[in-house]
Amino acid sequence: MSRTRVVVTGLGTTSPVGGDVPSTWDALVAGRSGIRTLTEDWAEELPVKIAGRAAVEPTEVLERVRARRLDRSSQFAMVAAIEAWRDSGLADAQERGELDGERTGVAMASGIGGVNTLLDNYDVLKEKGPRRVSPLAVPMLMPNAPAANISLLVGARAAVNTPVSACASGNEGIALAIDQIRLGRADIVVAGGTEAAIHPLPMAAFANMMALSKNPGDPTTVSRPWDTARDGFVLGEGAGVLVLESEEHARARGARIYAEVLGAGITADAHDIAQPDPAGRGGSRAIVRALHEAGIEPRDVAHVNAHATSTPQGDIAEGLMLHATLGAHATEVVVTSTKSMTGHLLGGAGALEAIATVLALHHRTSPPTINLDDQDPQVELDIATKARDLPLGDIAALNNSFGFGGANVAVVFGSV
Numbered sequence: 336m337s338r339t340r341v342v343v344t345g346l347g348t349t350s351p352v353g354g355d356v357p358s359t360w361d362a363l364v365a366g367r368s369g370i371r372t373l374t375e376d377w378a379e380e381l382p383v384k385i386a387g388r389a390a391v392e393p394t395e396v397l398e399r400v401r402a403r404r405l406d407r408s409s410q411f412a413m414v415a416a417i418e419a420w421r422d423s424g425l426a427d428a429q430e431r432g433e434l435d436g437e438r439t440g441v442a443m444a445s446g447i448g449g450v451n452t453l454l455d456n457y458d459v460l461k462e463k464g465p466r467r468v469s470p471l472a473v474p475m476l477m478p479n480a481p482a483a484n485i486s487l488l489v490g491a492r493a494a495v496n497t498p499v500s501a502c503a504s505g506n507e508g509i510a511l512a513i514d515q516i517r518l519g520r521a522d523i524v525v526a527g528g529t530e531a532a533i534h535p536l537p538m539a540a541f542a543n544m545m546a547l548s549k550n551p552g553d554p555t556t557v558s559r560p561w562d563t564a565r566d567g568f569v570l571g572e573g574a575g576v577l578v579l580e581s582e583e584h585a586r587a588r589g590a591r592i593y594a595e596v597l598g599a600g601i602t603a604d605a606h607d608i609a610q611p612d613p614a615g616r617g618g619s620r621a622i623v624r625a626l627h628e629a630g631i632e633p634r635d636v637a638h639v640n641a642h643a644t645s646t647p648q649g650d651i652a653e654g655l656m657l658h659a660t661l662g663a664h665a666t667e668v669v670v671t672s673t674k675s676m677t678g679h680l681l682g683g684a685g686a687l688e689a690i691a692t693v694l695a696l697h698h699r700t701s702p703p704t705i706n707l708d709d710q711d712p713q714v715e716l717d718i719a720t721k722a723r724d725l726p727l728g729d730i731a732a733l734n735n736s737f738g739f740g741g742a743n744v745a746v747v748f749g750s751v
Contacts, residue, residue: 339517342585342751343593345423345578346690347415347527351571351677354391355418359687360694363702364722368555368676370569377535383542385554386533387571387678404471405484406449407531411574411683412481413488416443416525420489423578424590425523429490440493440521441486442511443576444504444528446682446738449476451534481529481574493521499682501738502642504528505575506685509746510599512579522584527686529574538570544609548645558679559706560643560672561650561714568644571678575686577693594693595749597631597731600624604741611649611737615656621743622660622733629731629747633661636668636747637730638701640692642737643672644679653735654714669723670716675705685736689746692734696750699725 346356351369353359362369369387378384393410394402396417402410420426428434452475459467474480479497486495494515498507505528512526532538541547548567550557558569585592602624604617611618626633639657643650658665673691680687695701701723710718725732729750736744 337517337519340582341513341516341579341596342582343577343596343693344580344585344590345419345425346593346693347417347419347422347576348574348687348690349389349391349393349411349414350573350687351387351390356690363673363676363691364700366676366703366705366721368705370554370558370678372554381535381538381542383538383547383549385557385569387569388533389573406452406475406480408445408449408529409475409481409484411531411572412443412529413484415527415574415576416485416488419525419576419578425578428588434490436490436492438493438522439489439491440515440524441482441491441495442498442508442515442524442526443482443485444498444508444682445478445481446499446501446504446530447532447537448478449480450532450537452476454534454536485525489525491525500742501740502679502681502684503736503738503742503744504682504685506689506734506736506744506746507601508686509577509596509689510601510744513596513599516579516581522581524579525576526579527574527576528683530681530683531572532681533570533572541570556706558645558675560645560675560704561711561718562707563709563711565645565647565650567646568674569678571680573680573687574683575690577686577689592751594696595751597747597749598625598628599744599746600628602743604743606741609739611652613648613652615652615659617741618653618656618735618737618743619659621745622656625745625747631731631747633664635731636661636733637726638695638732639668639670640688640732640734641670641672642735644674651711651713654716657716666715666717668717669701669719669725671701671719672704673702685734685744689734692732692748695725696730696732696748699727701725
């Protein structure tokens with residue numbers, strides 16, 4: 336594969352803490368939680384009644400007709416993609432007829448897909464019969480619907496892909512985008528992940544498998560990565576989108592560059608369908624591969640946006656991974672988990688956290704991990720509990736994502 340340099344030129348998101356990139360970043364740096372008590376009637380019957388609802392409803396942003404033709408997961412993806420596309424300056428180029436769609440691709444991930452559309456239409460089928468099922472149900476519920484709709488938005492006629500690797504999906508979309516550009520298949524790839532699974536069935540299923548926190552306290556304090564009182568993750572929703580380009584293409588059009596994407600590593604555990612390898616060996620290999628592809632040493636890493644979901648086993652395993660891959664330098668890296676504020680966006684998590692990682696490099700600031708009152712002694716890391724300055728000069732940052740099925744993805748970004 337070529338050593339084509341890949342850069343980030345556009346960012347877009349809608350999340351539990353903000354409806355766009357500026358509001359999301361401000362909330363993350365300030366340590367504001369987006370976790371709330373659910374107010375829907377169906378939530379009353381669930382053992383878990385909190386989640387990270389999107390701060391801004393996508394129907395407040397999208398045109399009414401467009402929104403009605405999209406599952407909630409695709410609505411989030413479109414909101415984030417529109418922002419990222421405009422932020423990159425490519426929307427203007429497209430309007431001027433200067434965009435080559437043959438060299439533009441999409442890699443938009445989802446862990447679960449259009450679950451709201453699927454389950455809602457099944458309810459209609461049972462209650463009202465097959466003739467009342469929406470004729471748009473399949474194009475709305477299919478996992479590649481977010482990617483397909485983004486391709487229509489930007490006129491992408493290169494590969495339009497949908498990685499589905501549970502909670503590693505969003506980061507895998509970014510890794511796939513790097514490959515597409517370095518293989519010469521595209522100059523531009525709109526990449527990221529989305530998820531909208533705050534629905535009674537997924538929530539009941541996660542709760543019954545003991546994955547969700549059942550802490551009855553203040554919802555804003557329940558997601559607590561690495562804390563001794565952690566007892567599971569909090570479900571979030573939203574999307575993150577990055578516009579990636581070859582550096583040559585970006586500089587030729589005078590684009591603003593946030594960061595460089597240095598490399599990625601993808602591995603699998605082959606250990607358990609839901610639990611991580613307790614020694615973190617699969618994740619460690621993903622980090623090693625990412626560093627190798629990036630061509631950097633552990634000492635070059637100044638910041639880690641960790642996967643750290645607030646589960647008892649997963650948080651410890653990730654700490655072991657960082658020590659195994661960064662060695663003695665592991666305790667000198669500023670580590671954070673923005674899931675303490677956003678909850679866990681499943682297939683959208685890696686992309687939202689990639690945006691936080693890119694902005695941490697861009698602004699030389701690490702967002703904090705909130706709710707860390709008593710750090711687990713088994714996790715020997717320098718975890719930021721308030722916003723922290725990052726070093727000047729050339730530095731790198733690591734974004735980790737791990738998912739059910741043993742999926743592991745690590746992406747390394749570099750400052751510019």
